[in-house]
Amino acid sequence: MHTMGDESKYCLCCGDDVPFNTFRRNERVEVTCAFCGFTLDVQDLFGASEKQGQRPEQDSYALVTDDSRYTRKIIEDLLKARRFSSNIMSFENGLELISGYSRLLNEKNQIDIAIIDLNMPVMDGLTAARLLRSLEAHNNAKKTPIVFFSAEKADENLRKQMENLDPANYVNKGSDPDPDKLVARVESLIGYLMEKYKPKK
Numbered sequence: 216m217h218t219m220g221d222e223s224k225y226c227l228c229c230g231d232d233v234p235f236n237t238f239r240r241n242e243r244v245e246v247t248c249a250f251c252g253f254t255l256d257v258q259d260l261f262g263a264s265e266k267q268g269q270r271p272e273q274d275s276y277a278l279v280t281d282d283s284r285y286t287r288k289i290i291e292d293l294l295k296a297r298r299f300s301s302n303i304m305s306f307e308n309g310l311e312l313i314s315g316y317s318r319l320l321n322e323k324n325q326i327d328i329a330i331i332d333l334n335m336p337v338m339d340g341l342t343a344a345r346l347l348r349s350l351e352a353h354n355n356a357k358k359t360p361i362v363f364f365s366a367e368k369a370d371e372n373l374r375k376q377m378e379n380l381d382p383a384n385y386v387n388k389g390s391d392p393d394p395d396k397l398v399a400r401v402e403s404l405i406g407y408l409m410e411k412y413k414p415k416k
Contacts, residue, residue: 281332309343333365
């Protein structure tokens, strides 16, 4: 491990420019935030990342839950553009997510990722995530990676809850109302997901 020469990089989780470290793991070099450990960048040393745009061979689902229709649409469009999963399902709140997730589990579908906002009406993101994990345990199903995408800062309480919901990560949505900045954050989110959770053949 060593700290890179550049002064800082932007961390989606901290929502700020941060010092960072690099780790070499097998064929990959990972750049992580020195404060929270969030993965900032991944370099594939043998060019396997060129395959990341390929569509997975079997049907799979990415789930997007946010009470903002605009935010959902941006995430959906970028997931489709990157061909992250063969199907994208979106929900307005946590209750809708749990209903859809339960149906997908019962049908034995592959679920690649659940992107969940924290603050939503009817059922918030953390409650939905806990119920999601309960459904998985009840169905003896593999845990779906969860990424919380919210304007809230990731405080110690949220980090502890994410540990209990592992695999779970947090990406800061930002509070700037500028649509271009939100699009840029979502693009960074999808890039992170492609590196960390892209479906394996």
